[in-house]
């Protein structure tokens with residue numbers, strides 16, 4: 001697996017969803033014209049998202065079920081964004097070299113800020129609040 005590929009482990013891809021938390025913060029922010037079902041990350045506050053060691057420096061991981069992309073732009077700095085591309089509501093596909101990519105139509109976003117770096121997307125990826133406790137990244 002290369003640095004930025006979507007993780008395919010059961011924990012990353014198939015973990016269950018929590019309730020509100022981030023969903024409330026992001027309501028109305030994400031989504032697209034013809035997206036695939038709910039486009040808003042939904043995870044309960046305090047839910048463990050990943051361990052810090054799972055997120056590569058300069059890259060990131062995509063939590064498909066939670067619809068969250070976790071990044072580590074520089075060592076020890078973690079960020080989280082909605083993984084729902086603002087173009088048409090599909091999940092972003094990879095994180096490489098400081099950029100979150102959506103290969104569906106070519107949008108690109110900053111892994112540091114979620115800002116648009118290219119492609120047809122017209123708005124940035126909404127930020128998801130997280131906190132790091134020890135080696136765990138939690139929904140805040």
Ligand code: FES
Pocket residue numbers: 085086087088089090102103104105106107119120121
């Ligand atoms: S859905 Fe991401 S670029 Fe179109």
